[in-house]
Amino acid sequence: MEDLMARRIPITRQDSHALQxxxxxxxxCDQWGAQAAGDDAFSARVEACVCLPQGVARxxxxxxxxxxxxxxxxxxxxxxxxxxDQATLAQxxxxxxxxxRTHPWWPPGAGASFFRGAEPLEVESWLRTPSAGARQPITWxxxxxxxxxSRRAAAVVLTAHALREGDYLEIMAARFPEGxxxxxxxxxxxxxxGVLDRQHVPSLxxxxxxxxxxxxxxxxxxxxxxxxxxxxxxxxxLGYVNPERAAIEGSVDVEGNEPPWDPLIEPTTQPADAPxxxxxxxxxxxxxxxxxxxxxxxxxxxxxxEERRLLLEGINGLRLVxxxxxxxPHHLSxxxxxxxxxxxxxxxxxxxRYDAPGPAAHAEVFxxxxxxxxxxxxYHQANWALIGEIAAAAVRDxxxxxxxxxxxxxxxxxxxxxxxxxYLFADPIKWDDGDGTFTNGQHRSCAxxxxxxxxxxxxxxxxxxxxxxxxxPAREHAERTVASFWISYVRAHVGERRLTHSIARxxxxxxxLRRFLPTRRHPG
Numbered sequence: 001m002e003d004l005m006a007r008r009i010p011i012t013r014q015d016s017h018a019l020q021x022x023x024x025x026x027x028x029c030d031q032w033g034a035q036a037a038g039d040d041a042f043s044a045r046v047e048a049c050v051c052l053p054q055g056v057a058r059x060x061x062x063x064x065x066x067x068x069x070x071x072x073x074x075x076x077x078x079x080x081x082x083x084x085d086q087a088t089l090a091q092x093x094x095x096x097x098x099x100x101r102t103h104p105w106w107p108p109g110a111g112a113s114f115f116r117g118a119e120p121l122e123v124e125s126w127l128r129t130p131s132a133g134a135r136q137p138i139t140w141x142x143x144x145x146x147x148x149x150s151r152r153a154a155a156v157v158l159t160a161h162a163l164r165e166g167d168y169l170e171i172m173a174a175r176f177p178e179g180x181x182x183x184x185x186x187x188x189x190x191x192x193x194g195v196l197d198r199q200h201v202p203s204l205x206x207x208x209x210x211x212x213x214x215x216x217x218x219x220x221x222x223x224x225x226x227x228x229x230x231x232x233x234x235x236x237x238l239g240y241v242n243p244e245r246a247a248i249e250g251s252v253d254v255e256g257n258e259p260p261w262d263p264l265i266e267p268t269t270q271p272a273d274a275p276x277x278x279x280x281x282x283x284x285x286x287x288x289x290x291x292x293x294x295x296x297x298x299x300x301x302x303x304x305x306e307e308r309r310l311l312l313e314g315i316n317g318l319r320l321v322x323x324x325x326x327x328x329p330h331h332l333s334x335x336x337x338x339x340x341x342x343x344x345x346x347x348x349x350x351x352x353r354y355d356a357p358g359p360a361a362h363a364e365v366f367x368x369x370x371x372x373x374x375x376x377x378x379y380h381q382a383n384w385a386l387i388g389e390i391a392a393a394a395v396r397d398x399x400x401x402x403x404x405x406x407x408x409x410x411x412x413x414x415x416x417x418x419x420x421x422x423y424l425f426a427d428p429i430k431w432d433d434g435d436g437t438f439t440n441g442q443h444r445s446c447a448x449x450x451x452x453x454x455x456x457x458x459x460x461x462x463x464x465x466x467x468x469x470x471x472x473p474a475r476e477h478a479e480r481t482v483a484s485f486w487i488s489y490v491r492a493h494v495g496e497r498r499l500t501h502s503i504a505r506x507x508x509x510x511x512x513l514r515r516f517l518p519t520r521r522h523p524g
Contacts (some may be wrong), residue, residue, distance in 0.1 A: 009039040010090035016068040016081040017121055019049045024073060024089040027079060028188055028222040032245040043089050044072035045100040045173055048111035050118040069115060073105040074174040076235060077159055081225040093140040099176040116206045147179035153297060156239040156288050160216045161231035162281035163193050168238035171220055171227065183297040187238050188220035189249045221249055240290035242298040243312055251316045251461060283503035290433060310433055314461040320395050320400040323449050326431060328481055329442035330358035336376050339363050349489060349513040356436060360485035362480040374450050379443040382417045387455030391424045395457050400425060424457050432461040449474035484510045
C-alpha cells in the first residue's frame with residue numbers, strides 16, 4: 001500500500017483578501033484524517049469569494065478591512081474568514097483540479113448576492129507570499145489504485161440545528177479521487193455551535209432562502225473560520241466515531257462550551273425555533289446502530305494496553321501527583337549545578353535500547369547535593385514547603401483556586417513566592433500518567449522535592465480511579481531512579497541473570513566503573 005505519510009505538499013501563505021477562485025484553501029488543519037491522507041485531505045477548491053463590509057460582522061483584526069466569505073468545493077456552506085493569513089496549496093493534483101473545475105459544487109454566481117454590501121476581492125500582489133523553495137515532485141493519487149479504505153464510514157443525516165459540541169460533522173463531502181480518502185476523512189469534531197441572532201440576519205444576509213430561516217454558526221476542530229449553515233439544512237454526522245480519534249480530539253476540548261478564539265459573528269446559544277425537531281434528530285442519532293464491521297474500519301494505532309487504556313478511559317485535568325511519581329528533570333538550564341550533570345551524563349550510555357539517561361543523571365546529582373549546594377541555586381530560595389502546602393490545599397479543597405487557599409493561611413508569602421504559587425496553576429507542570437518526561441516546571445519540581453513536598457498540582461491525562469503509589473522521599477526516589485536505569489541497561493546487554501542486579505548496583509554507586517562500558521557517551 002502507498003505510504004500514508006508520503007504526500008507532503010508545499011504551502012503558500014497569503015492574506016484572505018488575496019484568495020481567488022481556483023485556489024485550494026486548507027479549510028482545516030490538525031485533523032486525524034489528514035495524518036493519514038496528507039496535506040490535501042482538508043484542502044478544498046475556492047469557487048467564489050467576497051469581502052464583507054466592515055461592521056456587519058466582528059473581526060479580530062482592526063485593519064479597516066472586513067471579513068472574507070468563501071464558497072469551497074464540497075463544503076456545505078460559506079466559510080467566513082478573518083482578515084489575515086490563510087494557507088493554500090502551492091501545488092495541486094492536475095487531475096483533481098480538472099475534475100473540480102468541471103464538476104462545480106456551488107451554482108454559478110454563488111456569493112455574488114449572498115451577503116449585503118459584499119464586494120469582490122481586489123487582489124493585490126503583495127498579499128500573496130510564495131512558498132519557500134522550488135516546486136517539488138509529488139506522487140499524486142492514481143484513480144485506478146485500490147481505495148485507501150474498504151468503504152466510507154456510515155453517517156447519520158441530521159438537520160443543522162440539531163448539531164452539538166462533540167458531533168463529527170462532514171465539512172468536506174467530496175474529494176477527487178474518491179478512493180484516495182480514508183474512512184472518516186472530511187468529518188471534523190464540532191467544538192462550538194450557535195445560532196445567528198435573527199435581528200442580525202437582515203443586515204447581513206441578502207439571499208432570501210437563507211434569510212428566511214435561522215442560521216447556524218459552527219466551528220470545528222482546526223477550522224480556519226466559521227461555517228454558516230441553514231438551521232433546516234440536512235448535514236451528515238458520523239454515527240460511530242473511531243474511539244481513539246474521539247479520545248484524542250475530545251481531550252483538547254477540555255475547557256468545555258466556549259466560543260472560538262476569533263468569533264466573527266455574535267451568535268445566541270441555541271436555536272429559537274423547532275426545538276422539538278432538534279430533539280427528534282438527536283434521538284435518531286442516539287438510537288442509531290452502526291453497521292457490521294464499522295469498528296474494523298479503524299485499525300488500532302495504540303497497541304500498548306496501558307497506553308490505550310489511558311487514552312480511552314483517561315480524563316484531562318488538574319490533579320495532585322506525588323513528586324515521586326513524576327519523572328526527574330531532563331535538562332535544568334540556568335542551574336549552577338548543570339555542569340556537574342553534564343559531566344556525569346558523559347558516563348551514561350546513549351539510551352537507545354533502554355531508558356533515556358537525562359532524568360537518571362539529574363536524579364543522581366540531586367541525591368549528592370548538600371544543603372549548601374541547594375542554597376547556591378536561586379530557585380531554592382523560596383519557602384517551597386509552604387508553597388507546596390498551599391498548592392495542595394488549592395487542588396484538594398478549592399478546585400484549583402490558589403487565591404482561596406492562600407487566603408486560608410495566616411503565613412504570608414513574599415511577592416516572588418506568591419508568583420511561584422500562581423505559576424503552579426497558570427503555567428502548571430504538564431504530564432500524562434506514565435510519560436517518561438514532563439513539560440514546564442523542571443526547576444519547580446526540583447525545588448519542591450528538595451523542600452520535602454510530597455505532592456504538587458499537575459495538569460494532564462490520568463485515570464481518575466487509579467491511585468498513585470505511596471510517596472517516597474526525594475533522595476530515596478532519586479537513588480531508585482538511578483538503580484532502575486542501570487538495571488535496564490544491564491538487562492539489555494546480558495539479560496536477566498543472577499549477577500544482573502549486582503552489576504547494576506555497582507554501576508549506580510561507582511561512576512568510575514562506567515568508563516569500561518562499550519556504549520559510553522563520548523564528550524562533545
